[in-house]
Amino acid sequence: MTAAQADLETLDTEIPAAVRIGRPEVADGPALWRLARDSRTLDVNSSYSYLLWCRDFAGTSAVARDAQGAPVGFVTGYVRPERPRTLLVWQVAVDAAHRGRGLAARMLDELAARAVAEHGVTGVETTITPGNTASERLFTSFAARHGARVEREVLFDAALFPDGPHAPEVLYRIGPLAA
Template sequence: MTAPHDLLEIPEGLTLDRPRPGDGAAMWRIARDSRVLDLNSSYSYLLWCRDYAHTSVVARDTAGAPVGFITGYVRPRAPHTLLVWQVAVDHDRRGRGLAASMLDALARRTVTQFGVRALETTVTPDNAASDRLFASFAERHDAPLTREVLFEAAAFPERGHQPEVLYRIGPLALAAMP
């Protein structure tokens, strides 16, 4: 078990890196195969890898192939806030703490390099795995977590979309990011 304030260990044989444009296709496939994420266009993943690599992370296997990723960006009107856009892990790599390790590493990097003091994401009410991921991150780093509906279901053009609940975690302390 990890002690408070310690980063989780990266699962054996994997490395964490910044995404490169060549990773975009694999990231799109991982998101598609998740069957829970809203799938963006393949082009958007290529652009994300080019324009937001510094606020995103990719997990690579021993051959260098992406097996998980987190995309994020620093909010233009809240420059000390990292918005986590998507978290995805290959099906056969789930349940080993990879998403939590990526989130810890990305938070540490953005706190250190960009002065991030808070993390935001949105989670639909039926996404128990994401709820656990972000709640455990807040607990691990002794940071307050608040939740409020950001976008009601009626705001989405497609029928059946659930509301997006904004999770805000922070303030994040530099001391909590070894």
């Protein structure tokens, strides 16, 4: 569900100054769909769902843009209705040419800071399939940077997925986030 082959370097790694992180716009939907597809790890949803995501959840999502303004990475998330102080991170993707520079970590940090400021978020949740080392490292290093603990439990067992073989989704609860 999250962070396909996200870059794993620390935030001290050089990210080009021209890369800017902000809120996605509806026009970014096709590029986000392509980034998810090209990750070869994420569950790719319909292109329509990425358009809706950019419209309805832009405030709890982030997009990284290169010097020409083209999306080169994204984090999609939402504030959970039943737990309004929790940001659920749905997907993270970084274009292959921009991996290894800490961009996924930077997008996640900037999105979390915005969610804390605008929504009073105190924790982050995500799901990761077993063996997705890139995502595991991204989110455990996020927790360490933010002085938070990580709790893990299976959220969706493999048998719940009706569309063929699918690994279980393990819920990572990260929090509370240090101020």
